[in-house]
Amino acid sequence: MTDSYDYDLFVIGAGSGGVRAARLTALGGKKVAIAEEYRVGGTCVIRGCVPKKFMVMASDFAHQFHTAEGYGWTVEASFDWPKFLQAKDVEIARLSGIYAANLGKAGVDLVNGRAVFKDAHTVEVTHRDGTGETRTITAEKILIATGGRPWMPEGLEGIEHCISSEEAFHLPELPKRIMIAGGGYIAVEFAGIFAGLGVETTLIYRGPNILRGFDDDVRAHLAGEIEKRGIKVILGCQHQKIEKTETGLVSHLENGMVLEHDVIMFATGRVPHVKDLGLEKAGVSLNDKGAIEVDTLSKTSADNIWAIGDVTDRMNLTPVAIREAVAFHETVYRNNPSHFDYEAVATAVFSQPPVGVVGLSESEARHTCSAGVDVYVTRFRPMKYAFTGSDERVLMKLVVDAASQKVVGVHIVGPEAPEMIQLAAIAVKAGLTKAQWDATCAVHPTMAEELVTLKEKQSQDTSAG
Template identity: 55%
Template structure:
């Protein structure tokens, strides 16, 4: 498949998780690989997403643990939190990880260009800093997504998630606008670091698209963390004042704050990429159109990861990249299965979910659905005085009660859902769960002792 008339066999635009995996694997196959990255190698996850955010969650959890330890007999002198210490330690680790991503590519023989690449035609890109033209037989788009914020008056005064990791100082008050996973996670982080936190959302329930009961439990989680929730309001103006900012909402209400954090969504980073020059079509919202093999509307151009807006998760981008390599370079057409993928939301405590929500299950399977659920206060929280509880929900279908959905809210849910995802993917039944002996005393033992919900035939609207 190698064609020497091109500079590279494969040129990857974007050195995030999907792009790096694809580039490395292609180089290991002996392909001539070039990779362009306009920011730091590692992409959203490593540089401005999953990794630094999880460190912030840990930081917030440590603060809560100090208070909870008192119930177990521990006492402390005066304690304090230093934001620059945590911020700088996280950025040091981000730089280390980014360097590893770059090294992985280069050690495998790929050429890394530290600048933005834009399409000239379907085989040619221009590096915007140097102006250099590069040709490639195959091009992979892996530029990911970027935060999106509404164009309201004064929006220049707000920050987005990319900005939150390098703040000069923590504010005393923060207003987080949004109800998705990014908004919920950062609200929990700020509140845990001692910031007076308000979370405002245009809808009536947090985490749109999640199971309805999970959404309700997360609202309780946020309130237990001291977050002031405001529903059914949208911002119309941000005004700078001597003491901070005043945000006006469409119901006429106003909220004063020291920091406005827009967590109103993300969009594929395709603007200005020159896709029209290469015959690559996009959907409304900018997502690159691809088939099940990640091929775009141009035969030699593929796309993986968040830029396709299929399922915006780092491990999914990696799997899509691996499937691309199988398809393009191993004569093994491979379409990655996007069904039954487990995921977590790192609220405090976190959410874990895999499979169908109850509403989706009832729409698809009707009265063949049975729901098992429980809620309880975990043992650890009894002595500590922590009000947070645990919620578990298992959804089955048919007479065999095949498990088609699991939803958790509580300590360690992000860890538990990985194992439970295997069970759902394998098509295990409720009987398989019941036949598994519990590990006592643990939170996880409850998942193999669940009883049917008292009323399980009522449609739950997500």
């Protein structure tokens, strides 16, 4: 670092990606600072993956209690929303504290405030203590890791009465009725959460089915399964307007339906958090989707500025942001140009039942595999529900490149799907063939054994797709 700069590296955003990049760089001997306008930990820890998973686990107990009755248990239970919120907030505060402590241990200076570019090497930080005090900081290199924020439809009459997923974590009381607008993983997950907690839940989505971009069998199967959990699903429709009355919020829908709920939550997507960052003053360009434009090494249009994580809108997953942070550090500070490999990244939807996927959907594979694909599918009732009379079913699907016989896609809907897909991802990433999967001895009795005992093809395509 030259004497003309305060820091070698300044990071904007203390989420999972920003924290990892800051720590690695500071541990490597560089002078590093990181600015966070809210709380250390970012979306995942504070208002995303972690608190949402706690809510999923809390809400799933009702289903477990019902299952327990089939095994001879008599269960009398009630749910205390304020008690849960308090426990959740205590744990989130603890985790945020750990992130902050780890930054300190690595020698990173934590700046509590919002950073805005003045030029490519200079930021002005407004401290979040409410005093309006600002501080000007210079850095040789700057990394943007500001993540994303919920998108709310502008121009929709009555949208000001609605909440996003972020407010859902702090509702003062549990509503009796909720409508969730959206069909992505956030909408589906929160629908399961509120339904599991006894809330009358409606999910509305303008598309033909939920989870756009996922395998069509997964989408159809999950839509049916969540309805079995009591969620009312309205597809191919959206709001015309929202009206606030003395008794609740009234949704006027395009199909003529009029529905009343206590809370309406919009989970209709997230957008990169770039508003009012002063990017134009730093010479940082956005792409046509409003995300920060970067090259394969995460470098922006400015020579000394990089960006990682959801603000680049490449693959918006916490573990991916962390890997991008590591690649940034290797590239910039270890003379080892690196980039993250976005192929065969596993992901989970913590719906109820949950989803785990890795690799290509059947449709994607048919457009990618020139010799066609082999598809293996099974649907069955989990052993756990044998005594309950439940008609809930598990879906497992393998998509295989017909020419190479490599398993290029694995799709699971059912209990413990996220746990199974993590291990299945190793095999897909390694390029193992269907024969190698078949050669793996099953663990019995488990659901996962179906992944290595599927023998009968559902279909075979020898065309180019």
